[in-house]
Amino acid sequence: MEPLPLELPADTVQRVASELRCLPTDERVALRLDEEDKLRHFREYFHIPKRQEGDSIAVILFSGVHYYTGQHFNMPAITKAGQAKGCFVGFDLAHAVGNVELHLHDWGVDFACWCSYKYLNSGAGGLAGAFVHEKHAHTIKPALVGWFGHELSTRFKMDNKLQLIPGANGFRISNPPILLVCPLQASLEIFKKATMKALRRKSVLLTGYLEYLIKHYYGKEKAETKTPVVNVITPSRIEERGCQLTLTFSVPIKSIYQELEKRGVVCDKREPNGIRVAPVPLYNSFHDVYKFISLLNSALEAEERKHNSV
Structure with missing residues (x-):
């Protein structure tokens, strides 16, 4: 994907506002950050610049759930704020679909896209999906068209007259x-x-249980002991997260991750200092969460033994 040009006429509506650190596009989004929160979570105070830059933004593209922190963004509020400035508002739902409840039509979201190999369990390289609000069924056309986006009733008439299916189906190639x-x-x-x-109801309980155990055994109050500190950088508010908790450690994560792998834990290491853990309600139990904490403790003890032997 080629970056969008950054130098655009100030008097035109052409800019793309994207989530910070997400895409190489013109980052023209203003966010009020929680100054007491070192994680700089994006709160519900999202707003589009109201002066020059606000009037130049055409499209806002945001995540539904942030891939690194696991934060679940307030999509209805973002949509409302963006559309109030005349922007099209879309979402990358790669980490949201199958994870949190989505009501894209009711929220008035203009468009969205997602993959299916994460929470939808379709496997690596699985099919992607797209949403186009029905209000745009006859106004937004695909830039690249194919025969599968043509109306089925006339698809094989061979008259060279393009008749796109309204909505997202017309984008199929x-x-x-x-x-x-x-x-x-x-x-x-x-x-x-x-x-x-x-699923969401169980997810809230599973992830809440995981957060409780981590804070109970490895919270900041342990800082004065030899026990490594584990921080949860994902928001604690239920409405601001899905399944995932991203953990940071007071010790290097590379060896911790390797020790977890040795113990059969399926999680994910993300630089610079995060391990993503996601108890999934379809196939994870509360016992799995408890077992993870036991295995995490074992991994940390193994790392401590390595450190002491040096």
Whole structure:
């Protein structure tokens, strides 16, 4: 993806406002940051610049859930604020779909896209998805068109007259690979049966339990002891997070991560100093969370033994 040009006429509405540190686009978003929060979480005070830059922004692109911190953004508020300035508002839902409840149509979101290999469990390289609000069904056209976006009723008339399907279906270029459709369909059927409302309810409890145990055993009050300190940089407010907690450590994370891997823990290391842990309600239990804390303790003890032997 080529970066958008940064030097644009100030009197035109062309700028793209994107989430900080997310895309190489013109970062023209103003955010009020919580000064007491070293993590600099983006709170609900999101606003578009009201003067020169605000009037030059055409598109706002934000994450639904931040990939690194796990913060769940207030999508309805962001949408409302952006559209009040005449902007199109879209979301990258890679870490949100299958994780938190989404009501894109009701929120008035203009467009969104997502992958399916994370919380939707379709496997690496799985199909992506897109949403275009029905209010744009006949006004926003794809820049790249293909035969699969053409109306089925006239698709094979061969008259060279483009007749796009309204909405997101018109953005399809070709038929999806059947071997990628099958695992995604199987996963979506499970989600439909379980319902996102029920999954989210369990998720809140699972992640809350994980946060409690981490703070209980490895919180800042342990700083005066030899026990390593583990910080949770994901917001504590339920409405500001999904499954994921991102942990930072007072000791180097590389060896901690390796010790966790040796013990069969499936988590994720992200530079510069984060380990992402996500108890997923479809297949993780409260016992799994408790077991993770035990394995984390074992990993930290192993790292301490290495350090003392040097």
